[in-house]
Amino acid sequence: MKANPIICVSPILVFLFFTISVLVPNLAQAQLGFPFCEKFSNNQTQGATVFGGNARLVDGVLRLTDAVVDQNGFMYVDIPFPSTYGIKATFEYFSYGGNGADGVTAFLFDANTPVFNPGGFGGSLGYAPRNNERGLSRAYLGIGFDEYGNFGNIAEGRNGGFFGIGTNLVPNSIVVRGPGDGFVGYPFVVGRRTMETGNDGMRPDNQFPISSGGPGTFRVTDRNQPGYRKVFLELEPNDDGGGYFLTVRMEVTTIPNQPMMLTIFDRPYFFPAPENLKIGFAASTGGLHNIHEIANITVEVFNEDDLLDPVASDIDDKASCAGQENTYEITEQEVSLPNLNSQIRCLQFYGSMDDILAEEGDICSQARCRPENRVLELPQGTFRAADSGGEFTFFPNPGFVDDTVTVYYTVTDNYGKTSAGNYIKLLIKESPEPVAIQADGLDMDISEVRTCVGEGITLRAVGEEEYFRFEWYLNNALIGNSDNQELLATQPGEYKVIAYNSKSCPTASSIFTLINPPFPDLMLINPAVGCEPNVGIDIKDFILNYDPENYDYQLETPNGDLLPDEDIGVISISGDFKLFVKHKDLSCWSEPVPLQVVIVSQELVADFDYEVDGTGVKGDEDGGIFIDDPIRFNDLSSGGAVTWAWDFGDGNTSTEESPVHVFGKKGLFEVKLTVTNEWGCTATIAKVVPLTQSFRIMYPTGFTPTLEENRYFRPKTKGIVKMQMQVFNLWGNLIFETNDLQTQGWDGRLNGELLPRGTYVYRTRMESIDGDVIEEAGNFILIR
Numbered sequence: 001m002k003a004n005p006i007i008c009v010s011p012i013l014v015f016l017f018f019t020i021s022v023l024v025p026n027l028a029q030a031q032l033g034f035p036f037c038e039k040f041s042n043n044q045t046q047g048a049t050v051f052g053g054n055a056r057l058v059d060g061v062l063r064l065t066d067a068v069v070d071q072n073g074f075m076y077v078d079i080p081f082p083s084t085y086g087i088k089a090t091f092e093y094f095s096y097g098g099n100g101a102d103g104v105t106a107f108l109f110d111a112n113t114p115v116f117n118p119g120g121f122g123g124s125l126g127y128a129p130r131n132n133e134r135g136l137s138r139a140y141l142g143i144g145f146d147e148y149g150n151f152g153n154i155a156e157g158r159n160g161g162f163f164g165i166g167t168n169l170v171p172n173s174i175v176v177r178g179p180g181d182g183f184v185g186y187p188f189v190v191g192r193r194t195m196e197t198g199n200d201g202m203r204p205d206n207q208f209p210i211s212s213g214g215p216g217t218f219r220v221t222d223r224n225q226p227g228y229r230k231v232f233l234e235l236e237p238n239d240d241g242g243g244y245f246l247t248v249r250m251e252v253t254t255i256p257n258q259p260m261m262l263t264i265f266d267r268p269y270f271f272p273a274p275e276n277l278k279i280g281f282a283a284s285t286g287g288l289h290n291i292h293e294i295a296n297i298t299v300e301v302f303n304e305d306d307l308l309d310p311v312a313s314d315i316d317d318k319a320s321c322a323g324q325e326n327t328y329e330i331t332e333q334e335v336s337l338p339n340l341n342s343q344i345r346c347l348q349f350y351g352s353m354d355d356i357l358a359e360e361g362d363i364c365s366q367a368r369c370r371p372e373n374r375v376l377e378l379p380q381g382t383f384r385a386a387d388s389g390g391e392f393t394f395f396p397n398p399g400f401v402d403d404t405v406t407v408y409y410t411v412t413d414n415y416g417k418t419s420a421g422n423y424i425k426l427l428i429k430e431s432p433e434p435v436a437i438q439a440d441g442l443d444m445d446i447s448e449v450r451t452c453v454g455e456g457i458t459l460r461a462v463g464e465e466e467y468f469r470f471e472w473y474l475n476n477a478l479i480g481n482s483d484n485q486e487l488l489a490t491q492p493g494e495y496k497v498i499a500y501n502s503k504s505c506p507t508a509s510s511i512f513t514l515i516n517p518p519f520p521d522l523m524l525i526n527p528a529v530g531c532e533p534n535v536g537i538d539i540k541d542f543i544l545n546y547d548p549e550n551y552d553y554q555l556e557t558p559n560g561d562l563l564p565d566e567d568i569g570v571i572s573i574s575g576d577f578k579l580f581v582k583h584k585d586l587s588c589w590s591e592p593v594p595l596q597v598v599i600v601s602q603e604l605v606a607d608f609d610y611e612v613d614g615t616g617v618k619g620d621e622d623g624g625i626f627i628d629d630p631i632r633f634n635d636l637s638s639g640g641a642v643t644w645a646w647d648f649g650d651g652n653t654s655t656e657e658s659p660v661h662v663f664g665k666k667g668l669f670e671v672k673l674t675v676t677n678e679w680g681c682t683a684t685i686a687k688v689v690p691l692t693q694s695f696r697i698m699y700p701t702g703f704t705p706t707l708e709e710n711r712y713f714r715p716k717t718k719g720i721v722k723m724q725m726q727v728f729n730l731w732g733n734l735i736f737e738t739n740d741l742q743t744q745g746w747d748g749r750l751n752g753e754l755l756p757r758g759t760y761v762y763r764t765r766m767e768s769i770d771g772d773v774i775e776e777a778g779n780f781i782l783i784r
Contacts, residue, residue: 036299051075061295064283067098072121076280080111083273086302094293095211101148101288110138111276123150126282128186142177160188228253243270311336312419321431321505330390347385348373350408356421380405432501433465437512448513452588456490467499492516519590527596531681536572554580604639606683624693641675695719695768702781705748714745722767757784
């Protein structure tokens, strides 16, 4: 038999009811607070470690840059810590393998900044602004380990530097810069030259370069070998002057087997801190480069002595139920968490108090809440703590009904402080038989019902045991006054019931779902128009998402009559109708959707006529239509056309009512007119327009040069683009010639002298508009 989730309620253990997966501790799970340890082991990071730019995991370290020009990388720990307690941090950095630029920074910034952005790179090392690059967002403190020497000068827009340096380089220096945001702030606070003496230098026997080596060198991880570098950073709250007392120390090895612990800074840092801070690191290269890496980061609260341990309590004789996973939560109301902004990071389980007292882990093990202590297997069953917070489960083993199991636990907060140890005693009780939900009138195997909105259905908790108490839930929320075996369900959602036996052990039903299916959104062609007078329309044709398999439809007429599906196929009257829809398996109808029906009273008929514009010429019987004639198309449609669409059959169109068109070539052109009325009805007609003539030439039979009219001889033409004309006497002598299409013609003269009356001969060669060549000859009479 499959076990069901259970409920166990007590004054101290708060029950959470939901279906829960087995809580197996995840070794890679991110911690919730401090101490924070990031070893980058197995090329993995904790969930709170965020990195970007060129940063990448390499051989158990985080490489921020390669020995490549113009690289940058950064990381930060996405865990805020209250500035009240200060901070201690240690980390190793490795700088090697290149030609010496630029360096590494460790920085703090306001944890409440909405968007994290690193600062300018190159000489600003990801902290300060650089020319048009903004500085670190809401920066509080930046400590630069500068190989090349720009972090401590005023070049590239940085605010302040070593005294008298200006824009000159200060290589091998460690520089502290103050708060800033964007392009404002980031002042130079103090600096130390690690390869020089003087007020801001080091004793000769303590001097060391920031980088451990140049080209061809390697990472130094052995603290006894030259080139090893480790940084110890402390920010102690400064109660007198505000801000912190800043201490920076470094473990440095320059001579084999002689590591040195050197104090770099030990001084006040008076800048007021924001409420919460986060820590991060950055590195960059420019025209020169080095490999820059960090490893073995540890971050702790400075004022450890000011932090108090959580105080938990013993929990006696609480119930658990056999055969089921019992879920509990110890909340912050049941545990005293005395530290500022403290919260439960984790629970850890032990077989005895001696196991708690004997356990001594380093701070990094403590920070991870020792995953092996999240699960404890005892003969009576298995305890499992959640990955975070105070939740845990207990699954009893068979054969221990009426036994009491005792487990010991500690509570660790987000500062790494842990309670002294307490016990939990759980009495294992017999679990009830499974319970199920049966809907009134339905079979037991039906777990989903569809109803109309507001319709209720009675649900009943049934099982093979006598239950003494019931709790009904809708969408995992307890329904008030639902302590009966039956429930009238009216709201859609997921219902379940928890039934308790005489020993107060629960059993939970599976989900029963009540659905109020939504009505479909009717997609209509509205208005629905019948374009033939006195001919009915099928309303179904105007429902774009018509679905008779799943839905029924109903139409209300303007007179209030209701027409079912089978009667809405022929509607032959105009008016305002209402359309309804319902699910086939339900009785409720949707809200009405307005639908206007229009049956036109006059049929729309398309018609047109045409002529050569302004002439009345319609065809060959009128002299023919020439290809360059402008043809007027006159609309003769009836029935209320409001738009016109002309297709002239030659690739051209028009939307004018009566357009003019020039075809420009011979042919038989099918001209089509489509008209539309105000309701969207359309009608179409097509007619063939013949264009058979591209030119016309008419020769006069004579002319009279001495009269005012008809004094020149030339043919009348149409559609001609070129003309050559010659005139001869009867003996074949050429007496006139022209190639000018615009000529007036021959005036009857030769060399200025009027020739005698008589018969003369013409010869012409012409080219028409569509490329035809016409050659003709004939006689005419000169009259005097």
